[in-house]
Amino acid sequence: MEKFIIAKGDKIVSQGLCISRLENNKVLFIRGALPNETVKCRVLKETKSYVLSEVEEIIEPSIFRRTPICSYANNCGGCGLAHSLYEYQLELKKEIVKDNLKRIAGIKLSDIKIIPSDKSIGYRNRIRLQFKSKLGIGYFSQGTNYLIPIKKCLLARAPIRKLMPYIFFFFKEYKVNIKGQIELISPPKDTNVFCTISTNESKKAFKILEALIQNGFIKGGALLSKKQIFIGEYTLRWPYNINLRDLKKEFFIETKPGSFSQVNWQQNLKVINKIIHEAENIVCNKVVDLYSGFGNISIPISLLGKEVISVEQNPLAIEALKENIKKLGIKNIKIKCDKAENYVKELIKNKKNIDLLILDPPRKGAKEVIKAIKNKRISHIFYLSCSPATFSRDIKTLLDYNYKIKEIIAYDFFPQTYHVETLIHLTNRL
Numbered sequence: 001m002e003k004f005i006i007a008k009g010d011k012i013v014s015q016g017l018c019i020s021r022l023e024n025n026k027v028l029f030i031r032g033a034l035p036n037e038t039v040k041c042r043v044l045k046e047t048k049s050y051v052l053s054e055v056e057e058i059i060e061p062s063i064f065r066r067t068p069i070c071s072y073a074n075n076c077g078g079c080g081l082a083h084s085l086y087e088y089q090l091e092l093k094k095e096i097v098k099d100n101l102k103r104i105a106g107i108k109l110s111d112i113k114i115i116p117s118d119k120s121i122g123y124r125n126r127i128r129l130q131f132k133s134k135l136g137i138g139y140f141s142q143g144t145n146y147l148i149p150i151k152k153c154l155l156a157r158a159p160i161r162k163l164m165p166y167i168f169f170f171f172k173e174y175k176v177n178i179k180g181q182i183e184l185i186s187p188p189k190d191t192n193v194f195c196t197i198s199t200n201e202s203k204k205a206f207k208i209l210e211a212l213i214q215n216g217f218i219k220g221g222a223l224l225s226k227k228q229i230f231i232g233e234y235t236l237r238w239p240y241n242i243n244l245r246d247l248k249k250e251f252f253i254e255t256k257p258g259s260f261s262q263v264n265w266q267q268n269l270k271v272i273n274k275i276i277h278e279a280e281n282i283v284c285n286k287v288v289d290l291y292s293g294f295g296n297i298s299i300p301i302s303l304l305g306k307e308v309i310s311v312e313q314n315p316l317a318i319e320a321l322k323e324n325i326k327k328l329g330i331k332n333i334k335i336k337c338d339k340a341e342n343y344v345k346e347l348i349k350n351k352k353n354i355d356l357l358i359l360d361p362p363r364k365g366a367k368e369v370i371k372a373i374k375n376k377r378i379s380h381i382f383y384l385s386c387s388p389a390t391f392s393r394d395i396k397t398l399l400d401y402n403y404k405i406k407e408i409i410a411y412d413f414f415p416q417t418y419h420v421e422t423l424i425h426l427t428n429r430l
């Protein structure tokens with residue numbers, strides 16, 4: 001039998017869940033509620049210490065509640081904060097970062113600066129969708145493998161948005177009886193859409209890509225299975241606008257589909273320009289950029305004339321980085337295709353110095369790397385993260401290793417969702 005609880009939301013925590021305390025002292029997590037509102041919620045799961053629930057009915061709404069502009073918002077698992085005003089989303093994200101830093105790292109901040117996104121919709125230059133036999137395309141509902149078919153996503157850039165209904169019907173009509181992921185990519189300033197498909201069924205997926213190109217839906221893309229196969233036109237051009245002290249630099253980095261790219265380009269450029277601005281005022285010669293991807297941070301920072309080492313494990317990203325530094329005539333970047341943790345251990349063994357370390361790891365963070373640099377005195381560290389939890393864990397370790405916080409800023413890369421990016425600048429105390 002279904003169980004319902006009436007409760008008042010207290011604060012937002014990770015995953016965009018609102019928490020409340022029940023009379024039996026269990027923590028109640030409510031999906032879809034905001035702080036200070038009273039809701040009736042349906043219990044989804046109950047354990048000895050907590051109850052997970054979702055909103056069934058709003059009894060007393062928050063003054064910051066609004067009706068989401070997207071009809072999929074409550075189901076598709078993507079936009080966990082779309083039911084609140086954008087300015088309030090920023091406040092909630094500050095709370096999420098502060099809460100993680102306090103609970104996990106013991107850092108108590110009274111406030112944290114957050115840089116809003118210029119666009120609150122239409123900002124994503126790539127989206128990753130699921131497809132499963134004949135359902136069309138869609139997202140998995142939060143925390144499940146249950147596909148919610150969708151024909152539009154308001155977070156995507158206009159070229160992707162316009163194309164989505166066609167891709168949706170194509171997958172249904174074409175009776176795609178395989179499962180996998182499809183990524184639609186449209187770099188800023190580009191009106192074309194490129195596509196990657198990841199699945200175990202390479203032959204069928206290749207035919208799908210061919211048909212998408214022949215029907216004029218996409219320009220080209222790649223099949224990303226054991227082997228990568230590229231098809232059609234597939235050069236992605238990422239535009240950079242970098243402010244150095246005395247001049248502005250504009251250039252493109254070209255990549256193939258298949259390496260990581262930041263989804264919110266304006267925010268990405270703000271972070272890079274912030275790092276450049278700080279690095280200009282630091283006495284340092286040797287910069288190591290771990291988890292460098294195709295050189296999103298390495299290439300701009302190399303413009304300062306410092307010696308840069310880029311470390312990345314994805315060979316596609318490394319190939320793009322090599323080609324781009326050649327094309328841009330950059331001579332001060334050395335490239336290592338390796339796991340960051342292996343590279344750092346080697347660095348320690350060889351007693352090589354680093355003045356500035358840049359870390360931009362995936363969601364799981366950089367635990368092993370941080371452990372390895374325990375006895376290394378690095379003057380400055382910039383750590384950029386999309387996971388407040390692993391970020392806080394790693395920062396705690398760095399504080400234990402005698403680093404101190406110079407500055408910490410949150411950037412809203414992902415409006416309407418509960419995700420947030422955080423940048424910290426640490427310096428060595430010793």
Ligand SMILES: C[S@@+](CC[C@H](N)C(=O)[O-])C[C@H]1O[C@@H](n2cnc3c(N)ncnc32)[C@H](O)[C@@H]1O
Pocket residue numbers: 259260261262290291292293294295296297311312313314317338339340341360361362
């Ligand atoms: C969040 S992305 C950042 C990429 C790049 N800094 C950027 O801004 O575009 C993380 C990158 O780390 C890479 N990566 C993941 N695990 C890694 C590891 N253990 N060692 C090195 N690179 C790794 C991924 O391939 C991806 O390119």
